[in-house]
Amino acid sequence: MANFSFLNLLFVVLFSIAPAEGAVAAAALAPEAAIKGAYYPSWFSSGFPPSSIETSLFTHILYAFLSPSNTTYKFEVSDSTAPLLSNFIAALRQKSPPVKTLISIGGGGAGPALYATIASSASTRKLFIDSSIEVARKYGFDGLDLDWEMPENPKQMADLGLLFQEWRNAITRESKATARPPLLLTAAVYFAVDFFLSGTYRKYPVASMNQNLDWINAMCYDYHGSWDTSATGAHAAFFDPNSNISSSYGLRSWIQAGLPRKKVVMGLPLYGRTWELKDPSVHGIGAPAVGLGPGKDGVLTYSQVETFNKKNNATVQYDATTVSTYSFKGTSWVGYDDVVSTATKVGLAQALGLRGYFFWALSYDKDWRISTQASRAWIYGK
Numbered sequence: 001m002a003n004f005s006f007l008n009l010l011f012v013v014l015f016s017i018a019p020a021e022g023a024v025a026a027a028a029l030a031p032e033a034a035i036k037g038a039y040y041p042s043w044f045s046s047g048f049p050p051s052s053i054e055t056s057l058f059t060h061i062l063y064a065f066l067s068p069s070n071t072t073y074k075f076e077v078s079d080s081t082a083p084l085l086s087n088f089i090a091a092l093r094q095k096s097p098p099v100k101t102l103i104s105i106g107g108g109g110a111g112p113a114l115y116a117t118i119a120s121s122a123s124t125r126k127l128f129i130d131s132s133i134e135v136a137r138k139y140g141f142d143g144l145d146l147d148w149e150m151p152e153n154p155k156q157m158a159d160l161g162l163l164f165q166e167w168r169n170a171i172t173r174e175s176k177a178t179a180r181p182p183l184l185l186t187a188a189v190y191f192a193v194d195f196f197l198s199g200t201y202r203k204y205p206v207a208s209m210n211q212n213l214d215w216i217n218a219m220c221y222d223y224h225g226s227w228d229t230s231a232t233g234a235h236a237a238f239f240d241p242n243s244n245i246s247s248s249y250g251l252r253s254w255i256q257a258g259l260p261r262k263k264v265v266m267g268l269p270l271y272g273r274t275w276e277l278k279d280p281s282v283h284g285i286g287a288p289a290v291g292l293g294p295g296k297d298g299v300l301t302y303s304q305v306e307t308f309n310k311k312n313n314a315t316v317q318y319d320a321t322t323v324s325t326y327s328f329k330g331t332s333w334v335g336y337d338d339v340v341s342t343a344t345k346v347g348l349a350q351a352l353g354l355r356g357y358f359f360w361a362l363s364y365d366k367d368w369r370i371s372t373q374a375s376r377a378w379i380y381g382k
């Protein structure tokens with residue numbers, strides 16, 4: 001039943017949206033172009049070692065996270081972190097098929113102030129850039145990803161543009177000097193090109209990003225969450241008929257701002273967000289809520305959602321309007337992406353002509369279920 005309606009929807013997607021997008025959609029089918037990325041949270045490395053990663057499902061794995069020193073702005077890898085980096089690379093090098101590896105710098109827990117300081121002057125940018133290249137080469141990574149969450153004003157956005165430009169120049173110089181392929185350079189960014197919801201309007205430096213980054217990882221999730229307990233929400237809605245807080249709007253805003261579609265990679269959440277319903281009989285998306293549901297801060301990994309659903313015999317509902325899934329039992333409500341909504345979103349991303357998708361986070365899947373369906377849904381990909 002679910003498969004049948006999914007296939008129907010995919011047909012609608014490919015044969016109604018794709019022609020409207022013209023030649024770019026056809027170009028999107030080029031097999032070598034696809035990026036199937038996933039962030040690997042290093043703090044789970046004992047329970048989820050890099051050797052357990054199923055590399056046939058991914059093209060790029062991002063080690064999350066590494067942060068520079070807040071006094072020297074260089075990467076001073078501690079004795080406890082060094083083996084994590086070496087083991088990550090050693091384990092993945094033994095894998096077939098191979099994957100590319102990147103160090104992701106920063107992350108949601110890192111706080112934005114350090115990166116604002118680093119980006120603010122040429123001397124701190126240089127310390128940071130040179131050290132990042134050194135650490136990537138030392139451990140054998142293929143690239144670097146900056147996850148500065150988030151630049152807070154127009155000045156910081158301008159500084160970010162300079163940082164990317166000087167970073168790319170340094171990467172090119174290093175590549176020439178050592179006769180090695182240049183390191184990849186990517187960034188995890190807000191779902192939209194500008195912070196149109198914020199009191200302090202600011203927009204990403206698109207021209208610099210186009211010129212200097214290999215691609216962006218657009219964080220197309222956390223549209224709703226613990227900060228608003230008044231109503232349930234599809235936290236990674238592809239469409240939202242009532243607002244611009246949707247992946248469709250965000251991804252198109254990047255394209256409209258001039259970033260080539262081939263530099264846009266869509267984020268997919270391998271986790272759900274939960275609420276406590278006000279009235280168990282009113283349980284749709286946007287239903288009144290009175291608090292958070294199960295999970296720490298109202299968050300459950302996809303694997304935990306599956307356990308919750310099974311244990312509670314929860315009702316699971318696919319919502320075609322938002323392209324999301326939710327489940328509920330009693331007053332507990334979970335909004336997430338399952339195999340159907342994920343595969344549908346992957347089809348929509350491909351129809352938009354995007355480069356690929358990535359997951360936050362790799363270890364939250366259940367038996368590679370979502371990663372497998374996403375990989376299959378990207379037609380003619382790896």
Ligand SMILES: *[C@@H]1O[C@H](CO)[C@@H](O)[C@H](O)[C@H]1NC(C)=O
Nearest residue numbers: 068069070071072111113114
């Ligand atoms: C730098 O980091 C250390 C350890 O994480 C912290 O204790 C300190 O307050 C930070 N200093 C600044 C200036 O942010």
Ligand SMILES: *[C@@H]1O[C@H](CO)[C@@H](O)[C@H](O)[C@H]1NC(C)=O
Nearest residue numbers: 196241242243244245249253
């Ligand atoms: C969405 O954004 C567009 C401009 O990009 C604006 O015209 C429209 O009013 C916005 N819609 C909502 C519901 O905010």
Ligand SMILES: *[C@@H]1O[C@H](CO)[C@@H](O)[C@H](O)[C@H]1NC(C)=O
Nearest residue numbers: 310311312313314315316329
């Ligand atoms: C699970 O819920 C369905 C209805 O949603 C019901 O038909 C079924 O009997 C329930 N199973 C168990 C084991 O409670």
